[in-house]
Amino acid sequence: MGLENMARQAKVASMQMMTISTAIKDNALKAAAKALRDNYLKIVEANKKDMEAAEKAGTSSALLDRLMLNKQRVEEMAVSAEEIVSLKDPIGEVVGGSKLANGLKLSRVRVPLGVIGVIYEARPNVTVEAASLCVKAGNAVILRGGSSANHSNKILVELISNACISAGLPQGVVQMIEDTSHQTADKFMQLDKYLDVLVPRGGNELIKAVVEKATVPVLWAAAGNCHTYVDKDANQDMAIDIAINAKCQRPGVCNAMETLLVHKDIANDFLPKATSEMKANGVKMYGDKKAQAIVSDLSKATEKDYYTEYLSLELAIRVVDSLDEAIAHINKYGTGHSEAIITDDYSSAQTFTEGVDAAAVYVNASTRFTDGGQFGMGAEIGISTQKLHVRGPMGLEALTSTKYVIYGSGQTRQ
Amino acid sequence: MGLENMARQAKVASMQMMTISTAIKDNALKAAAKALRDNYLKIVEANKKDMEAAEKAGTSSALLDRLMLNKQRVEEMAVSAEEIVSLKDPIGEVVGGSKLANGLKLSRVRVPLGVIGVIYEARPNVTVEAASLCVKAGNAVILRGGSSANHSNKILVELISNACISAGLPQGVVQMIEDTSHQTADKFMQLDKYLDVLVPRGGNELIKAVVEKATVPVLWAAAGNCHTYVDKDANQDMAIDIAINAKCQRPGVCNAMETLLVHKDIANDFLPKATSEMKANGVKMYGDKKAQAIVSDLSKATEKDYYTEYLSLELAIRVVDSLDEAIAHINKYGTGHSEAIITDDYSSAQTFTEGVDAAAVYVNASTRFTDGGQFGMGAEIGISTQKLHVRGPMGLEALTSTKYVIYGSGQTRQ
Secondary structure, three states: OOHHHHHHHHHHHHHHHOOOOHHHHHHHHHHHHHHHHHOHHHHHHHHHHHHHHHHHOOOOHHHHHHHOOOHHHHHHHHHHHHHHHOOOOOOOOEEEEEEOOOOOEEEEEEEEOOEEEEEEOOOOHHHHHHHHHHHHOOOEEEEEOOHHHHHHHHHHHHHHHHHHHHOOOOOOOEEEOOOOOHHHHHHHOOOOOOOOEEEEEOOHHHHHHHHHHOOOOEOOEOOOOEEEEEOOOOOHHHHHHHHHHHHHOOOOOOOOEEEEEEEHHHHHHHHHHHHHHHHHOOOEEEEOHHHHHHOOOOEEOOHHHHHOOOOOOEEEEEEEOOHHHHHHHHHHHOOOOEEEEEOOOHHHHHHHHHHOOOOEEEEEEOHHHOOOOOOOOOOOOOEEOOOOOOOEEOOHHHHEEEEEEEEEEEEOOO | OOHHHHHHHHHHHHHHHOOOOHHHHHHHHHHHHHHHHHOHHHHHHHHHHHHHHHHHOOOOHHHHHHHOOOHHHHHHHHHHHHHHHOOOOOOOOEEEEEEOOOOOEEEEEEEEOOEEEEEEOOOOHHHHHHHHHHHHOOOEEEEEOOHHHHHHHHHHHHHHHHHHHHOOOOOOOEEEOOOOOHHHHHHHOOOOOOOOEEEEEOOHHHHHHHHHHOOOOEOOEOOOOEEEEEOOOOOHHHHHHHHHHHHHOOOOOOOOEEEEEEEHHHHHHHHHHHHHHHHHOOOEEEEOHHHHHHOOOOEEOOHHHHHOOOOOOEEEEEEEOOHHHHHHHHHHHOOOOEEEEEOOOHHHHHHHHHHOOOOEEEEEEOHHHOOOOOOOOOOOOOEEOOOOOOOEEOOHHHHEEEEEEEEEEEEOOO
16 A cells, blocks of 8 residues: 555544544454464564564674564563553543633543654564554554564554454554655655654654654654762762662663762762772763762763763763752753752752753652653653653653533624 | 854753743733833834835735734733733643652653744734743743844844843843844754744744744644534524624634535525525625525535635535534544534534544534633634644643653662
8 A cells, every 4th residue: 555545544544533432442452462462473483584684684682682572572562552451541531621701611632643653663562562552542553663673563563453453443543664665754754644743763863864854743752861960968878879770770771871970079978989889880981080080990081971872881970060060061961851869958959850951850869760651651652852742751641632622502702 | 143043042041041930030021011112112113114115015905004013002012911921820830740659759840841933924913922922931932023024023022132131031032033034944943952842823834834844843823724513403593693703703813714514404494594694794605516506696615615714704615414524524624723513412512522623622602712812821822733732722831841850769760
């Protein structure tokens, strides 16, 4: 099917999805989970084709591992769809409203966004999560995955789509673009006649390309260059625990710490303890001049380090003269994702949370908590670092819009 | 000042604006209103230059009237700034939150968007309204008005900016792009490093150009092709009152009715009365075949009429076989702005409000109510017909984002 026909069908499906009951949507997702389980052999077989091609292309073992599916991983995908069944349906929620002086009864009601395009890279489990979230929020979805997972994605979408249709959802509710050329991707991003939003999920390169080319509105989940600032009034033991957790618990994720900022008044005391603990955890560190003067074996941190999201066991360290300097550093080099201050001082905590411009600002806690599951909103389609529509974890609510419904009794405007 | 320097200064100002008190923002807007009043002669003088150039260029009298400023209009602009002072400051509102099982106290707090770019056409009063709304919501703003109002806008921005700075707001909080070339506008739309959002305010052409060229996220206020559907169970007198109001009370605005849909079961009875009333109000009408068969002197309505936002005393009329056909017509030809059903049937009302995909859906009331003032949210920067971030009137809240603030006591992630 041509791209435009696909989008047109998605638009028609999205109109029908607006009034579909929660029960039908939930049954569709349960049926999809069952279909994945029942057909895990087919899925693994299709995935083998992707794996073989990837191996031939000399793909790194880390990427191969992200791509690989086996019975257990298919089971995890099925469970991820079922977990979305258990989330509260956001559609129909009355977000606000009032009775106006002229008697009009105004309410603002949560409705589906319509047609969502998801553009993502290798991991095939994103196919299942993204499709499930979009369907639960009453949308039609068109998926455009990476070429390396194309065989896997194809069978996954076929199974999910058939299960959804059997359960009573409209034809075209879950579709996929099999042609993974850039040319087709570019066309896809400009189908603003049919698509309501694009969600690119992947590295900075991908997001930059989508933002540049798209005429469809974009919600992006970009990089996280996150900081922990240890204030002069910090509880130092707590600061070390939190810093180690933020750096080491899972270094490859967007809410891991990349730069540690330390107030000059405690740097002499704190940095030797903190860096020795980091070293014991295998962290490679880069310090500014002041940090190097305290801990002599630190490599030199450059301007480039402050801009870098290492996504690995590496850390930049900088000694700052004041809370204001810490805030200025974060607002300059950070990506507005997750930022933390460790302090026992009330006023520093307030100044930091107000002054730092980020999706999530922490006092005395690890930045690693920024995710939909931890925040109690369930699965997410990514963590937004842009400020429109949704900031932070993008759960079901991010995949909705609102409309005003107004009940009158003949009112006309004067 | 170069465009990029201007944007950089706005970004710095926006960081300072994040923590500025309501009182200082309100004093700034009061001072701006006073400055406008005190300097009305200067404003009128600058406006004369615009008027003379526009007259020379053969501008229509309607557009000349929109451009013209006199003492009374300057007074109205001052009052519009003061009305925004009286609106509740949205910044700091706690939108949601909870205490998580691990003891983290999570709250979602309303914060400014940052730097807002407003691109608009001729009317100079937009300069004052847009600047006042952006400032009240804690943002920095860069205005790019139309070339025909450039002298007027320049003096207005100078007065507002100086008043704001005197009242304690940062340098660069309200700025204007004086070079109205398309080249500079194109560059402006791609300053995503500094700008958080662009708000184009004007015709479809403008919005299309911005959506195509911008890499900065866009909130648009586009056309309104609005419908009134008279159901078979309508109170016909009420239907005529509402239709006349929706079409005639102010035909040049985006929430005026452009097409009247009538159920076939009442068309024979309703259309002669309704069209005679429309005629008495000077409305030129175009009907489909069925409508022409009932009211013989209707011109023929074409497919093009159904897509047209007349913005004048013209009206397309179509007879539909069912409620579903009415909904399908609206979802196909409409722009998702404001739509109304007139009915006494409970189930038709529910089906219509659920099935119609629009910012505002009315039962038994005129579409003319869709505006920020009428909805009780105060002044607006436009009425959004897109679905991300805000749909419907864009008041102060539309010019904000949120951030998560999380208070902990040493929590680390397991």
